[in-house]
Amino acid sequence: MESLRGADPAAIGGYRLLRRLGAGGMGVVYLGRSAGGALAAVKVIRAAHAGDPGFRARFRREVTAAGRVVSPWVVPLLDADPDARSPWLATAFVPGPALSEAVEECGPLPYASVRLLGARLAEALAAVHAAGLVHRDVKPGNVLLAVDGPRVIDFGIARAPEDTALTASGAVVGSPGFLAPEQALGRGREIGPAADVFALGCLLAYAVTGERPFGAGATPGVLMRTVHDDPDLDGVPAPLLPLLRSCLSKEPGGRPAMAEVRTALDRQGDGGAGRLPESVTRLIARRAAAVLALPAVEATEVPGTPSADTVPGGDEPSGGGTRRRLLVLGSVAGVLGAGGTAAWWTARGPGRTSASGGGARLPRLGLAVHADLSGAGRAVGQAQEHGVRLAVERFNSRTGRAFDLALHVHDDAGDPARARRVARRLIGDEQVRAVIGPTTDACAEAVLSLYGKARLPMVSVSVGLVGVSPVADRSYAALRPDDMTLAAPIAAHLVRSVPAGRAVLVDDAAVGDAGWQTLGLVDDAVRSARRTTVRRTLAAGDDSDAAFRALAASVTADRADAVVFSGGYARTARLARALAAAGFSGTRLATQRALDPRFLTAAGAAAEGWVFAAAFLDPVRVPAARAFVTAHRKRFGTAPGWYAAEAYDAALFVARAMTALGAPRAERAAVTGRLRETDHRGVTKRLRYDAAAYRYTDAMYLFRAAGGGFRWLGEYRDVTG
Incomplete structure (x- = not known):
């Protein structure tokens, strides 16, 4: 919500x-607030467009359509004057976020929530269709x-399906990414x-994965993919896939009726109430808290208030004889009644208002x-997402902040081709100012130039x-040492911690x-008059047991007292x-x-x-990370995974840079x-750019x-003496 501007009326x-x-x-x-204290969303046509017959016809149709639909899951019309x-x-005001905002800030919704969301929306849209209408703009x-x-x-x-007057020209009406192929082709009569x-x-695919099934970006490309390509449903839970x-059948006749959609979703449940993620319920609570902070109707009285028919843009009051008010009796009562008997999620936890007070929305x-x-790296990827999510929540809870961070989460499943698609979506999203990730080297190499050009x-x-x-x-900020730099802790361990006189260094060609x-x-750092090294190579395609037995036999034959291997977990x-x-x-x-x-x-x-x-x-x-660990356990129920704390630091590092800019x-x-000018002391390390690179010697x-587990020994210089 934003404050009123000077040209805005005090009442309408x-x-x-x-x-x-x-x-x-x-x-x-x-x-708006009625004289009785009820809140409403009041939509006003701009004066510049009100004289356009097309706009006025569209608005009158919106009023008529809204008045014909009765459902607890459709916002009811309260009042209107299409002839002013x-x-x-005016419609009932819902103090909650849009689904798009919830997914952007809190990530994809869990399957159980999406199933119930879909069932309720199918019920709402079935009511729309029963009223003889097609919504045509169902989107988050x-x-x-x-x-x-x-x-x-x-x-x-x-x-109405038979009303083709305004769409027979071939114009595309709707929101790209959430419209049917017949809409993308401008076939109004179909x-x-x-x-x-x-x-x-x-919409349901987006809610459960955070991704649009036909991608994002330029409108022509999205429309083309909608008409010709299969949807990208990676990440959709198996029970939802058939539905x-x-x-998403290309042909309208191949799709189920809305009532069938609702029945299919209801059958997938156990009849219990759904539960939204805690982060979403907190977001809803913040919106409700902002509404509670609004002034009472008496406090909004303004001396010399324009008449009730005064509209924005300096218009004179409309003639009383032409005014037509439309009321939908019973709709409000229906919504209030539904809240007590058909609730399917429960808001929990206190809400937060923005630092500016009064519920004013920050940038x-x-x-x-x-x-x-x-994908294969999901444990690390999910840990990073958790760390960033905690950082965003911490930042957005600070008083005095000048903006809120909006979190966007995208999954590349460890696939470079998919990583490029994700990168293009993020590049096309103007709200995104920085990206944490990707998780793997292969995906990072695939998108480095894309992010750089953008x-x-x-x-x-x-x-x-x-x-x-x-x-x-x-544009690339690497907040960890590269792989070659990790030679330092290996060499320090061989030289200082163990009596290694002869080390076999085995290169896994597969990496x-x-x-x-x-x-x-490592070879250069270890080899000396007192220590010798032997180099070996394991061929990339040789996975036979004989190859590993031969390699182990060569180590014992060399009478080595240390082995260093560069491979991944399976070959190691x-x-x-x-x-x-x-017997080594x-x-x-x-x-x-x-x-x-x-x-x-x-x-084993x-x-x-x-x-x-x-x-x-x-x-x-790490003592410095104690508060982070506590917050992570409370938020996710587990100890942080690897790279969670580093991702937490990275997000706050970026937030500090944004704050400095404004x-x-x-x-x-x-x-x-x-x-490159920001110095941030995080819970894991100090992040700063020095001369020609980011520094992380510690x-x-x-x-x-x-x-049966991994025990952290510590920072290598501390534990190798």
Whole structure:
């Protein structure tokens, strides 16, 4: 909500205006209060458009459509005057966020919530169709989340299926990404209830994954994919897939009726009440708290208030003889009654008002998480998302802040091609000012140039790309050491912590150049008059047991007392078993590529004693991170995963840079530059740019496999003497 502006009226149609809720090309929506104290959303057509017969006809149709639909899940019409010089209508006010806002800020909704959301929306849209109408603009922005369930709003383009007067010209009417192929092609005469079914399928896919099934970006591309491409339903829970696929059939005749959609969703449930994520209920509570802070109607009385028919833009009052008021009796009572008997989620927790007080809405700057949330690296990706989410919530709870952070979460499933699609979506979203991620090196390499060309800061937490230039790739902020730098803790352990006189350094060719480059640095640091090294290579495609037995035999034949391996967890586990079978009991070292719970499972007893160099710490063991760990346990019910604390620091690092700029100046390129001037002491390390790179000499650690788990030893310089 925003404060009223100087040209805004104090009242209209008997409603005292309190705040601006939004504005668009068609008009302005205000928050109003009736003489009896009831809140309403009052939509007023702009004076410049009111004389256009097309606009006026569309508005009159919206009034008529809204008055014909009766459902507890549709926002009811309270009052209207479509014949005023600047026409207006008033609907019940729902003090909750739009579904789009909830997903952007809190992430995708869980399956159980989405199933019940879909059932309620299907019931609402079935009522629309029963009234002889097609909504034609079912999208997340037109679904509000209230304490007792969702509400469908905005009948601005709803019409009867046979009413083709305003769409027969081939114009595309609706919101790209949430419209049916027949709408995308502008085939007005073919648009019927099945178009709303298609849109609902898109909406539910978005709600449960956070992604639009036909992508984002430029409108022509979205429309083309809607007409010709299969929807991207990666991440949709299996129980929902058959229904969504049928809803998203290209042909209207292949889609189920809305009543069938509702029945299918109801059958998937157990009859119990749904529950929204706590973050969403807090968002709803904040909206409700802002409403409670509004003044009473008596306090809004303004001396010399214009008449009730006065409208924005300096218009004179409309003639009393032409005014037509439309009332929908019983709708409000129906909604209030539904709240007590059909509630399907429960708001919990206190709400927060913005720092500016009075419920005034702060500017929102987007911070995105681009991560692997469902692929092989999902444990790390999900940990990073949790860390960023806690940071955003902490930032948004601060008093005196100049803006709110809006969280955008996108899953690339560890697939470089999908990572590029995610990057293009984020680049096309103007609200996003910086990106935390991706999770993996492969996905980071795939999108580095895309983010760079768009001048969108890409802040990496878990990526260890080697050879990236801070000059050529100015938008890339690497907040961890690259993979080659991890040679330092390995060499320090060999030189200072163990009596290693002869070390075998095994390059796993499957990991590429980074492996042999890292071992080359270890070789240079370790080899001396007192220590010798032997280099070995394990071929990339050789996964035979014989190859690992031969490698282990060569280690014992070399009479080595230490082995360093550069491979991932699976091949490291096979080498561990082969070494144990060969009777080798010396020092065994690897990089964080093998620091994975799956290594412990695959290696079994042979995992015991392996030491790993890593670029992340265990926040549970760090006093400075105690408050973060406590918040994480409270929020997610578990201890933080690897890179969660580092992601938390990265998000607050970006927020500090944005704060220094101020919301009006926090454009993408400006944020990139400011990051290089920002010094942030986080719970894991100090983040700052020095001369030609980000510095993190205090951010390399050692872990040891012990007792069926990984034990953090500490920062490598502290534990190697």
